[in-house]
Amino acid sequence: MGMATRGKTGIKVCRKCRIMVEKEICALCGGSDFTTTWSGFVIILDPAKSGIAKKMEVSVPGKFALRVR
Numbered sequence: 001m002g003m004a005t006r007g008k009t010g011i012k013v014c015r016k017c018r019i020m021v022e023k024e025i026c027a028l029c030g031g032s033d034f035t036t037t038w039s040g041f042v043i044i045l046d047p048a049k050s051g052i053a054k055k056m057e058v059s060v061p062g063k064f065a066l067r068v069r
């Protein structure tokens, strides 16, 4: 496939959900619109009790990028 990482993290983040993705499709939306250009992340363990999760409209635990381009 010849993907260049250019010194970025190489960690993919779904543009739509902002969740970090380790597979070929996003576990949340099933999409494949990923970016490796993102900054900051938050680990949400308990979405029901997390203000950040509510703000980000996250309902599942996981690692989420704060800013995604």
Ligand SMILES: [Zn+2]
Binding pocket: 014, 015, 016, 017, 018, 019, 026, 027, 028, 029, 030, 031
């Ligand atoms: Zn997604």
